[in-house]
Amino acid sequence: MKLHNSNNTYILFALFLVFIAASSASLAQNTVIRAGHLFDARSGKVLDNQIILVKNGRIAEVGPSVKYTPADTVIDLSNSWVLPGLMDCHVHITSNYPYRKYNGIAGIYATESTALRALRGAANAKQLLEGGFTTIKDIGNDAEYATGDVIKAIRAGWTVGPTIFYSGKIIAPYGGQTQSINSEHEGLWKMEYIDADGPDEIRKAVRKNIYHGANVIKMVSDDHPAYYGVEDIKMAVDEAKKAGMKVTVHVMGGEAARNVIMGGAAAIEHGFQLDDELLRLMKEKGTFLVGTDLSAENFYGYGGTLENSKATEAMIVDRLKRAYRIGTKMAFGTDVIIDIEGMNRLQSNLKVLQTWKKAEIPAAYILQTMTIHAAELLGTEKSRGAIEPNFLADIVAVRADPTKDIDAVGGVHFVMKNGKVVRNEPLVKP
Numbered sequence: 001m002k003l004h005n006s007n008n009t010y011i012l013f014a015l016f017l018v019f020i021a022a023s024s025a026s027l028a029q030n031t032v033i034r035a036g037h038l039f040d041a042r043s044g045k046v047l048d049n050q051i052i053l054v055k056n057g058r059i060a061e062v063g064p065s066v067k068y069t070p071a072d073t074v075i076d077l078s079n080s081w082v083l084p085g086l087m088d089c090h091v092h093i094t095s096n097y098p099y100r101k102y103n104g105i106a107g108i109y110a111t112e113s114t115a116l117r118a119l120r121g122a123a124n125a126k127q128l129l130e131g132g133f134t135t136i137k138d139i140g141n142d143a144e145y146a147t148g149d150v151i152k153a154i155r156a157g158w159t160v161g162p163t164i165f166y167s168g169k170i171i172a173p174y175g176g177q178t179q180s181i182n183s184e185h186e187g188l189w190k191m192e193y194i195d196a197d198g199p200d201e202i203r204k205a206v207r208k209n210i211y212h213g214a215n216v217i218k219m220v221s222d223d224h225p226a227y228y229g230v231e232d233i234k235m236a237v238d239e240a241k242k243a244g245m246k247v248t249v250h251v252m253g254g255e256a257a258r259n260v261i262m263g264g265a266a267a268i269e270h271g272f273q274l275d276d277e278l279l280r281l282m283k284e285k286g287t288f289l290v291g292t293d294l295s296a297e298n299f300y301g302y303g304g305t306l307e308n309s310k311a312t313e314a315m316i317v318d319r320l321k322r323a324y325r326i327g328t329k330m331a332f333g334t335d336v337i338i339d340i341e342g343m344n345r346l347q348s349n350l351k352v353l354q355t356w357k358k359a360e361i362p363a364a365y366i367l368q369t370m371t372i373h374a375a376e377l378l379g380t381e382k383s384r385g386a387i388e389p390n391f392l393a394d395i396v397a398v399r400a401d402p403t404k405d406i407d408a409v410g411g412v413h414f415v416m417k418n419g420k421v422v423r424n425e426p427l428v429k430p
């Protein structure tokens, strides 16, 4: 009787093992991508006929002869160009100002609620992800932390979107980036800015943003005659560093930009007026340029003349050329807050590529600023920005060779985010 009981136990245990084996076999089903052409972000070269094995959201193996089993799901991208997920290091997903009727940054504070801004942000986040941008850096101008709520909604699975690096409110000298607000409405800008004059106020502002979900710190320096000094920037950099975060600063050029570089900020946003000496100093210090290289068409959306828009674009083309020649580190960023008439946010953002083309920057290098270089600036270079073993499986595919013509990135037909397929349209041959 005793022996019989123990036999039953053995049988039950054996059945249990079979069950465990069966369930781990189904868990072990992997995704295999057959990539006809694969962009190697590290070398800037295209490799043909590669196989990517994706396991548990990460890339397990890449190469021409990776083994897989019939149980694995195979995605055939043998006629496509496969790239790491794209990154945009300067977006404002919750902002959209009326086309050619821009009347200052505070123009929407009284008419649009934070809730409405969050809904717009969620829609733009989904559109950017489906357009191949699997990581974005949203740096402020989002009402009362609306982007923070978009991030929560994505995490909860209510909507889909990219990985979002997020700054919270912009830290700036008194008044933020507003002008001519009358004294009866003093502080209206606090919807999107934290007034911080001097190192102590800057420390507090950094802590506030971190409390409200920021993982990058954004400052604005030279929109005021009283721009930040080296000590101001240094305070933000030191305080952010304690939380493992980086500081990025809106600055155009001159002494204000020098202070940003010497204060140890990770990046300069815009830098439209950086001279060669400052671009060289950035190279020396490892400061990134997120050039937000808006095209004439983007500038025209603000309401100025076509002539002025073209002149501003020409200035940016010249700065891009010089930065490339000097070897200043660059990460791609767009900064669109006005959708071009008849275009959505993704299409308006991609217009920025026209400026890069006019500056004759090689397409493979532009792709690196959108992948591996952007990942370095964002501090995620060990897990995103390349298609390599152990990296998160953020993978996109386009219909034509983007190293020949960068405009091909506008033709994304496949998107995988953290190993999950977000979009997979069959490739229709023209």
Ligand SMILES: [Zn+2]
Pocket (backbone or CB within 6 Å): 090, 092, 335
């Ligand atoms: Zn911006």
